[in-house]
Amino acid sequence: MTELLLDGPVTGVDSAKTENSAAKPKIGFVSLGCPKNLVDSEVMMGLLDRAGAQMTSDVEAAEILVVNTCSFIDAAKQESVDTILEMAQHKTTGKARKLIVAGCLVERYRDEIRKNIPEVDAVVGTGELENILAAAGLSAPAPQIQEPTPFTILSASQAARAEGDLRESQGRFARTDWDGAEAQLPQYLYDHTTPRLLATKKASAYIKIAEGCDHPCAFCVIPNLRGKFRSRRFESVIAEAESLVAQGVREITLIGQDTTCYGEDMGMKDGLATLLDRLAQIPNLTWLRFLYAYPNKVTGKLLETIAKHPNIVKYLDVPLQHAAGPVLKSMKRGANAEIFLKTVAKVREAVPDVALRTSFIVGFPGETEEDFETLCNFVREAKFDWLGVFTYSDEEGSKAFDLGEKVPQRTIERRKRELMKIQQKISKKAKNAWVGRELDVLVEGESEETPMLWEARSQFHAPEIDGTVYINDFGPFESLTPGRFYRCEITESHDYDVVARVIAASPESE
DSSP states (O other): OOOOOOOOOEESSOOOOOSOGGGSOEEEEEEOSSHHHHHHHHHHHHHHHHTTOEEOSOTTTOSEEEEEEOOSSHHHHHHHHHHHHHHHTHHHHSSOOEEEEEEHHHHHHHHHHHHHOTTOOEEEOTTOGGGHHHHTTOOOOOOOOOOOOOOOOOGGGHHHHHHHHHHHHTTTTOOTTSBTTTSOOOOOOOOTTSOEEOOSOTTEEEEEOEEOOOOOOTTOOHHHHHOSOEEOOHHHHHHHHHHHHHTTOOEEEEEOTTGGGTTGGGTOSSHHHHHHHHHTTSTTOOEEEEEOOOGGGOOHHHHHHHHHOTTBOSEEEOOOBOOOHHHHHHTTOOOOHHHHHHHHHHHHHHSTTOEEEEEEEEOOTTOOHHHHHHHHHHHHHHOOSEEEEEEOOOOBTBGGGGOSOOOOHHHHHHHHHHHHHHHHHHHHHHHHTTTTOEEEEEEEEEOSSOTTOEEEEETTSOTTTSOOEEEEEOTTOSSOOTTOEEEEEEEEEOSSOEEEEEEEEOGGGO
């Protein structure tokens, strides 16, 4: 059964509930997809909590169920539909009397959801998060929500705006063929005064620093789902980070579809580097990381900032998507394996001991065996610490949808297996080299597999997506505390995970 989000602390504006809260409903949330979606769920839960609703992680007790959906690729859409139908059953077998569907699937299939799943009582798109109150039947005073920032661009970013306008005129954000296309392109952007009910583990939290995307990638429909790129105000991000740290958060991950574009729409140069430099100065912030970096936006200034601050983790996630020039050109990405190898070398030189993560798409229309072999050779040479492989998903509304030369699904699956086999060998060798190494780790808690093991992460592991540090020896401690940092020695390695023993409490936990 799909798990509902757990209750957590409220951040943002005053979270005091309204009067007569006893009459307010119990609401359960299921959040699917990426961390950006999770933040949207946290915002909606925060708004509901502030309005007096009672949040619950017990699906049987929930009177209102909310499914925050993903529709990035076919597999995500199917998971979203399956979860909606699963939650709909509780309207007949449980206490649930209302089902709300939110998120990207709503932006893509708004009318179809209403028509084909009658159990759904309301829909809330990615640009309508504050509408969750009305959808839940709550009439609490509206919270202080930041109005969408108008695109008042400073002179330094006129070229960037002109490029965005050109893409719009070329149909980059067109939704004319979409179900529910009458809905406006999302413009919503939360700020530090917006309440959030954190669903992450105690010591970690995400901050969304930007929303939307202007890039022309042919395989992607995110711009249609989430709108044009728009940055949060610098001071708002700082204020939210300071509030989170004051509540005990020690790891902050900045997220956005492309965080490396942060500030460009506001006329900032090296906006992300400037933001990181300021955030790194917040006392008691132990780890600071960001996801994701666009290849040609990884500047010398950004790398210098990462190397400069001890609490900015030495970790960089740069989704390259492919390495063969012809495929990248067709993807509207540009570059090639040679250029990317120079970028990798530049990063490693500027930030010694950095962990590099990337992701690739195999089976893009027109990808030949020669193109795939170029990609394989590139992976062998680049030796990434972490690598994810997606099979191409033919998404209606993307530029790639109309391309010919579709690659057979069997071929796509074979290429994925082959590429991951190459990476498995690279990772196994790299993790073996970790044995004997000492690292500070953030303990997350007892492993779901067995109480004999506890799970942790080093700075080289991003939340949820990379391998795990398994602790089987507590060293000088009778027990460990989730959310605290410990110094460990790596004693054993596997393909992607490592095993460690605790040596001491990390100074970062003091």
